[in-house]
Amino acid sequence: MGRYVARRLLQMIPVFIGSTLLIFCMMYALPGDPVRALYGEKAPDPAQIAAIKHQLGLDLPLWHQYWNYLTGLFQGDFGTQIASQRPVFDVIEQAFPVTIRLTLFAFVFTVVAGILLGLVSGLRADKALDRIVLVFTLLLISVPSFVLGFLFQYLFAFQLGWVTPTVQNSRDLGQLLLPAIVLAALSLAYVTRLTRTSVAENLRADYIRTAIAKGLPRRRVVGVHLLRNSLIPVVTFLGTDIGSLMAGAVVTEGIFNVHGVGNAIFEALNRREGSTVVGIATLIVIVYLVASLLVDLLYAVLDPRIRYD
Amino acid sequence: MTETLDTAAKLPTAPDPAPTGKGEKPAKGRSLWSDAWHDLRRNPLFVVSAVLIVLLLAMVAFPSLFTSASPNDADLANHYQGDPHYGHFFAPDWFGYDTQGRSVWARMVYGARASVTVGLLVTLSVTLCGGVVGMVAGYFGGWLDSVLSRITDMFQGIPFLLGSMVVLTTFTDRNVWVVSAALLFLGWTQIARVARGAVITVKQSDFVHAAKSLGASTMRIMFRHIVPNALAPVVVVATTALGGYIAAEATLSYLGIGLAAPAVSWGVDVDTGKDALRTAPHILISPAVMVSLTVLAFIMLGDAVRNALDPKSR
Numbered sequence: 001m002g003r004y005v006a007r008r009l010l011q012m013i014p015v016f017i018g019s020t021l022l023i024f025c026m027m028y029a030l031p032g033d034p035v036r037a038l039y040g041e042k043a044p045d046p047a048q049i050a051a052i053k054h055q056l057g058l059d060l061p062l063w064h065q066y067w068n069y070l071t072g073l074f075q076g077d078f079g080t081q082i083a084s085q086r087p088v089f090d091v092i093e094q095a096f097p098v099t100i101r102l103t104l105f106a107f108v109f110t111v112v113a114g115i116l117l118g119l120v121s122g123l124r125a126d127k128a129l130d131r132i133v134l135v136f137t138l139l140l141i142s143v144p145s146f147v148l149g150f151l152f153q154y155l156f157a158f159q160l161g162w163v164t165p166t167v168q169n170s171r172d173l174g175q176l177l178l179p180a181i182v183l184a185a186l187s188l189a190y191v192t193r194l195t196r197t198s199v200a201e202n203l204r205a206d207y208i209r210t211a212i213a214k215g216l217p218r219r220r221v222v223g224v225h226l227l228r229n230s231l232i233p234v235v236t237f238l239g240t241d242i243g244s245l246m247a248g249a250v251v252t253e254g255i256f257n258v259h260g261v262g263n264a265i266f267e268a269l270n271r272r273e274g275s276t277v278v279g280i281a282t283l284i285v286i287v288y289l290v291a292s293l294l295v296d297l298l299y300a301v302l303d304p305r306i307r308y309d
Numbered sequence: 310m311t312e313t314l315d316t317a318a319k320l321p322t323a324p325d326p327a328p329t330g331k332g333e334k335p336a337k338g339r340s341l342w343s344d345a346w347h348d349l350r351r352n353p354l355f356v357v358s359a360v361l362i363v364l365l366l367a368m369v370a371f372p373s374l375f376t377s378a379s380p381n382d383a384d385l386a387n388h389y390q391g392d393p394h395y396g397h398f399f400a401p402d403w404f405g406y407d408t409q410g411r412s413v414w415a416r417m418v419y420g421a422r423a424s425v426t427v428g429l430l431v432t433l434s435v436t437l438c439g440g441v442v443g444m445v446a447g448y449f450g451g452w453l454d455s456v457l458s459r460i461t462d463m464f465q466g467i468p469f470l471l472g473s474m475v476v477l478t479t480f481t482d483r484n485v486w487v488v489s490a491a492l493l494f495l496g497w498t499q500i501a502r503v504a505r506g507a508v509i510t511v512k513q514s515d516f517v518h519a520a521k522s523l524g525a526s527t528m529r530i531m532f533r534h535i536v537p538n539a540l541a542p543v544v545v546v547a548t549t550a551l552g553g554y555i556a557a558e559a560t561l562s563y564l565g566i567g568l569a570a571p572a573v574s575w576g577v578d579v580d581t582g583k584d585a586l587r588t589a590p591h592i593l594i595s596p597a598v599m600v601s602l603t604v605l606a607f608i609m610l611g612d613a614v615r616n617a618l619d620p621k622s623r
Contacts, residue, residue, distance in 0.1 A: 018463030026475045138612070142605035144556040146563050146576075147597040150583060154594070158587050240465075247468030251560060255583075265471070266564070269478045277475060285466045 001300075008296065012289045017070070023281045024066050027274035035082065056082065073282065079275035088279035091264055096283070098170045099260035102253070103245045105173065105180035107238075110187040115234065117188075118195025119227065125200040133192065140189035145248060149182045149255035166257035179256040183248055187241050194237055198230035205229075232302055239295030243288030341541065345617035355613035361606035368421040375399060378415035380573045385410045393591045404595045407578070408585055413595045420575040420596060423485055423568055424603055428555040430489040431496060435554075436547045439497040443504025444539070448512060448531060458505070465498045470560065477566045488567050492554055503546045507539035514538075541618045549611030552604040559600045575600045 035052050036044060053059045057068055069079060078088035121133035143151070156178060157165040167175045202208060203226065211225045249262035257263075261280050268276035339347070349355045368375055378401035393405035393413070401412035446457035464472075476491040477483060511517065512535065520530050561567030562576025570577065575596040582593030 014459055015462045015466055018459070019466035022463060022467060023472070023475060026472075026479060138605065138608060141608050142552065143601045144560055144604065146560055146579065147601055150579065150586060150593055150597065154586055154590055158590075243466075243468045244470070247471035250470065250474065251564070254564070266474075269474060269566070272478070281467070281471060281475070284468060284471065288466055288468070 005293070005297070008293050012293070016285060016289060019285045020070075020278070020282050021066055023285075024069065024278055025062065027278050038082065056080075069278070078279035078282070081273055081276055088276050091276055092261070092279060092283060095259060095261045095264040095280075098258060099246060099249050099253070099262060101171070101173065102176050102180055102183065102249055102258060102260055103242065105176055106184035106187070106245055107242065109180055109184045110191055110241075111238065113184075114188045114191025115195050115227075115231070118192040118234075119199055119222070119230075121192070122196040122199025122230070123203070123222070125196070125203075130196070133196070137189040137192050140185045143185070145182055145185060146251045146255065148185055149179075149252055152178055152182055153255065166255075170259045176258065179252045179258055182255070183245060183252045186248075187238075187245060190237060190241075191234055194234045195230060198233050199226060202226055202230050228302055232299060235295055235298050235302065239291045239298075240288070242291045243284055246284050246287060341618070345541075345614075348617040349613055352613045352616060354609050354616075358606045358609035358613060361602065362610065365421050365425055365603060365606065368418050369425045372418045372422070375418045376401065376412065376415045378412035380411065380415040380419040381571070382415075383409040383411045391589055391592075393595075405589070405591045407581065407592045408589070409581075413578075413592060416573055416578055417575070417595055417599045419573040420578065420599060421603070423562075423572060423574040424555050424558055424600070426485050427489050427492070427558040428551050428603075428607065430485070431492045431554040432547050432551045434489065434493045435496045435500050435550070436543060438493065439500025439502075440504045440543055442497065443501040443506075443543075444508050444531065444535070446501070447505040447508030447539075448527075448535065450509075454505075457501075461498045461501050464495060465502075467495060469495050470557065473557065473561060474564065474566055477561060483567065483569055484572065485568065488558055488561060491561075492557055496550070496554065499550065500543060500546060504539065504543050507542045508535055511535050511538045545611070545615045545618055548614045549608065552607035552611065555607060556600065556604045 035049050035056070035058065038044075038052075050059070057065060060068070072079065076089065078092060080087050081091070117133055117136075121130040124130050153165050156162045163175070163178055167179065169175060207229075208221065208226055211221045216225075246261065249258075249260055250266050251262070252258070253260045253262035254266060261283075265277055265280045267273075268280075376399060384406075391406040391408070391410070394400070394402050395404075397403050399414070401415060404413040404417065407413055407416070442457055442461070446454045446461075472495040473491045476494055477488065480487050480491075517530060517534050520534050525533075558567055559574070559576035559579070562569075562574040563580045564576075565580060567576055568574040578596035579593055579600070582589075582596065586593050
């Protein structure tokens, strides 16, 4: 087990370096000059620009800049915003807890509602309820989250007046309910479908017949034998989904004015504020990698035949 | 039977079991594909999606058949009588006017072009690129597989939406091609993984060994024996992904980093409509419904194709 984790951690290093390097290259090697942008409409003095670039290390070759960034990263330094001189870590520290809360909220909602719906419809495959759930997931997948966000805003805020159109306090869990549901919608649909297929298929498996034949109570057959085995593909999906949930927050946070990572990254992109984008993206990549490691370890919990030696 | 769990799952990235050998032998007269087509025609899901898609394609090709108004003709006088007249079928004011006095219906019709073009372009290019990478990795294996798989992992580590946002902000002149290229840049990994899995499964079948021992060239084995048999799972994933790419285009355009103003795109229209959501919701909701219907049509098509090609998942 320990050796397996160590090997996986080692394998993560090239992926981590590769992903962050990709984002780094996109941000820095392609057109758009953040130092030039400092001057707005004014014509800048080339010597001044060169001086600023030298001071920030932006005149170094790309690989050197990336090396500086990586070494900084290991000392907890996510870089500095060029325009405001504010450390990116500051921005992250402020925005990340909000997004974590939103994402976790959405995640829990996805897991609970998705597995429940999938289980219910998988147990009654091809019955009326299953069809309804299937149509429901089809709709959830079809409606892009920005559309769903505005529809909810229109319905619940403007028509029914149950909530305020935008979130007033990003740290209030109750107010994050609506954005979290919108964020979770797509994943919810996928989890429901995955669970349904998996449950419907495993229902025909020999070990389920054995369990029923042994006279085990239905609750135990479904809850332990069926569900545990059916969850493996769901867990796989959920592990890779956390990263996209955090990135999807760009849309949801924008609509509901939640001051999280999504909003920060969107503003930074509009201002060509590379260091912020790279910093946040790096964090999301780390979250993604850790989540996929956890998923691999969870397999062993779900299926005792899988061992990591 | 737990070993089949992963493969039977509807997980987009999970390699579906390849229909080994079915397309090769003429037994019973029907190949996998004609069998699938036979199933497909009877699936109501497919019929509904096909009707929707045909309508959409008609809008893409001949938008003037559906509306006489031009999507960019702005008459501010219309701004004050902007409400939809749901009785006026196909008239410019069918779905009302937006805040600049443009016909919402005309924009709904003309917006189809950008969405469908991006969707098809990305799907085709992603299938091609991902397919080639996946096939090379799966077929040759060894260090080449390791390298290609690690590269796939690197791209996979970047969230799709975030990555395409970053790519697109670096372009100032964004058209359908640029948006498609950005989606391709991050989207190919999904197909590559599926293709790799499918190729590895097919590679071990007897007819491939037979072809190899008969001295067939690598190219011949790949294109005559492996591609036809590994195609099914790739087609399934690609069809399902098409709807997702259309949604992605709309999302990026809505965020203001996809297609921009003179281009007519539903995402842009949702963005302009959001400021009037309280007073004139039709400006936002009409294009939003179009996006959703389009995505729905392609997702249903994907579901139907999956059911037809992969009978196990039924």
